[in-house]
Amino acid sequence: MPQRADTLIEARWIVPMTARDLVLEQHALVIQGGLIAAICPIEEARREWDCAETIKLPEHVLLPGFVNAHTHVAMTLFRGMADDLPLMDWLQNHIWPAEQRLVDRDFVRAGTRLACAEMIRNGTTCFNDMYFFPRETAETASDMGLRASIGHVIIDVPTRYAANAGEYLAKAEEMQATFQALPRISSMLAPHAPYTVSDDTLKQVLALAERLDLPLHMHIHETAAEVAQSVEKYGMRPLARLDQLGILSPRLLAIHMTQLTDEEIALCAARGVSIGHCPQSNHKLASGAAPIAALQGAGVGLALGTDGAASNNDLDMLAEMQSAALLAKGASADASVLPAWDALAMATLGGAQAIGIGDRAGSLAVGKMADCIAINLDHPATQPVFNVVSQIVYAAGRDQVTDVWVEGERLLASSSFTRIDWPALRQEVQDWRDRIRGK
Numbered sequence: 001m002p003q004r005a006d007t008l009i010e011a012r013w014i015v016p017m018t019a020r021d022l023v024l025e026q027h028a029l030v031i032q033g034g035l036i037a038a039i040c041p042i043e044e045a046r047r048e049w050d051c052a053e054t055i056k057l058p059e060h061v062l063l064p065g066f067v068n069a070h071t072h073v074a075m076t077l078f079r080g081m082a083d084d085l086p087l088m089d090w091l092q093n094h095i096w097p098a099e100q101r102l103v104d105r106d107f108v109r110a111g112t113r114l115a116c117a118e119m120i121r122n123g124t125t126c127f128n129d130m131y132f133f134p135r136e137t138a139e140t141a142s143d144m145g146l147r148a149s150i151g152h153v154i155i156d157v158p159t160r161y162a163a164n165a166g167e168y169l170a171k172a173e174e175m176q177a178t179f180q181a182l183p184r185i186s187s188m189l190a191p192h193a194p195y196t197v198s199d200d201t202l203k204q205v206l207a208l209a210e211r212l213d214l215p216l217h218m219h220i221h222e223t224a225a226e227v228a229q230s231v232e233k234y235g236m237r238p239l240a241r242l243d244q245l246g247i248l249s250p251r252l253l254a255i256h257m258t259q260l261t262d263e264e265i266a267l268c269a270a271r272g273v274s275i276g277h278c279p280q281s282n283h284k285l286a287s288g289a290a291p292i293a294a295l296q297g298a299g300v301g302l303a304l305g306t307d308g309a310a311s312n313n314d315l316d317m318l319a320e321m322q323s324a325a326l327l328a329k330g331a332s333a334d335a336s337v338l339p340a341w342d343a344l345a346m347a348t349l350g351g352a353q354a355i356g357i358g359d360r361a362g363s364l365a366v367g368k369m370a371d372c373i374a375i376n377l378d379h380p381a382t383q384p385v386f387n388v389v390s391q392i393v394y395a396a397g398r399d400q401v402t403d404v405w406v407e408g409e410r411l412l413a414s415s416s417f418t419r420i421d422w423p424a425l426r427q428e429v430q431d432w433r434d435r436i437r438g439k
């Protein structure tokens with residue numbers, strides 16, 4: 001007797017990311033109650049499973065959804081507002097003044113809706129965010145059906161969100177119950193950066209993270225100027241200071257890390273720190289390049305992120321993988337560095353592990369959540385197919401993503417949104433553009 005299930009997806013290829021270089025041909029994935037119930041040859045699945053719906057993907061590859069390990073999703077509303085500037089000029093003279101004028105609950109809801117639409121369209125099923133008004137980000141992401149890890153921002157700068165460190169921390173603690181009740185949402189504490197958070201505040205952040213058992217998400221060693229300023233102010237580099245404070249641990253996802261000595265790479269490995277690599281943002285802001293080959297060699301856990309759409313300028317993980325692979329090869333003058341498989345691992349399982357959900361997401365395995373995407377390789381850009389993973393990383397474009405499931409729910413079906421009214425959302429975003437211009 002066949003077993004009953006919700007959905008049968010029959011695919012030309014499945015790349016489950018459960019074993020290196022494993023590509024299954026003519027296999028099916030069975031979904032029951034949002035979880036993966038089976039992955040087996042198509043004929044066997046048809047015999048053994050009685051599913052309410054069957055989806056055929058004859059020229060597609062099915063793989064885990066992308067996990068974007070570093071975003072500021074609401075900043076989609078600032079996309080293209082300040083380009084071609086170095087980090088500190090961009091932040092201090094453009095982004096922070098605009099945030100002080102404009103960022104409120106409504107801004108964050110609208111920007112998050114736009115980001116979720118962009119991410120669903122490009123195959124991202126989960127993102128790890130850091131921004132003001134995290135409750136609004138969390139509620140909106142949950143409404144749109146995406147999985148998200150939402151950072152409670154902490155910064156020693158008064159903003160429209162909170163007046164001081166005490167208030168940022170109190171809000172983080174208050175919101176725990178709300179976040180736990182939201183489907184598909186988990187949370188982190190997100191101290192902004194070593195140059196905006198004092199020692200005293202960092203001690204309180206760590207104490208709260210330990211008490212609530214939350215991971216940490218922080219921009220670290222983004223530019224040479226950040227490191228030089230720390231040496232001048234504290235007599236040590238940011239990583240040494242964070243280590244003295246006890247911040248370096250498996251709890252920490254450190255974003256950027258473009259400035260690292262060999263000793264610091266060994267320290268990250270020894271402390272179990274994960275790194276969120278954002279190659280496009282780092283290059284657009286001319287911040288530097290994270291030493292990916294050396295970090296991989298040292299066994300540091302690596303994830304991939306886009307950063308915000310004001311410094312990237314998109315949330316496209318396919319493009320980010322390609323950039324990561326090409327830039328790592330260029331930086332090390334070694335074409336074997338960061339092969340396609342490793343770039344894809346950073347964009348899927350690596351990201352899920354770095355945000356603490358690797359046991360439930362990031363790869364396609366029985367019992368894990370059915371967070372998966374289909375990419376149609378029947379396209380002039382991705383033919384002929386000798387190597388599926390090569391096509392995904394080096395050749396496919398985001399418009400080739402046709403289907404997206406999060407916990408078994410189909411959010412993109414044959415390239416159309418199932419939950420999003422795009423004309424209405426586009427109008428909302430254009431109204432925001434007019435308001436931003438007016439101010």
Ligand SMILES: CSC[C@H]1O[C@@H](n2cnc3c(O)ncnc32)[C@H](O)[C@@H]1O
Binds near residue numbers: 155193281311
């Ligand atoms: C306090 S919420 C997050 C804060 O970070 C700013 N931001 C965006 N991108 C970067 C980056 O690459 N480095 C440092 N800070 C960044 C964002 O505008 C918010 O103010």
Ligand SMILES: [Zn+2]
Binds near residue numbers: 071
């Ligand atoms: Zn960032």
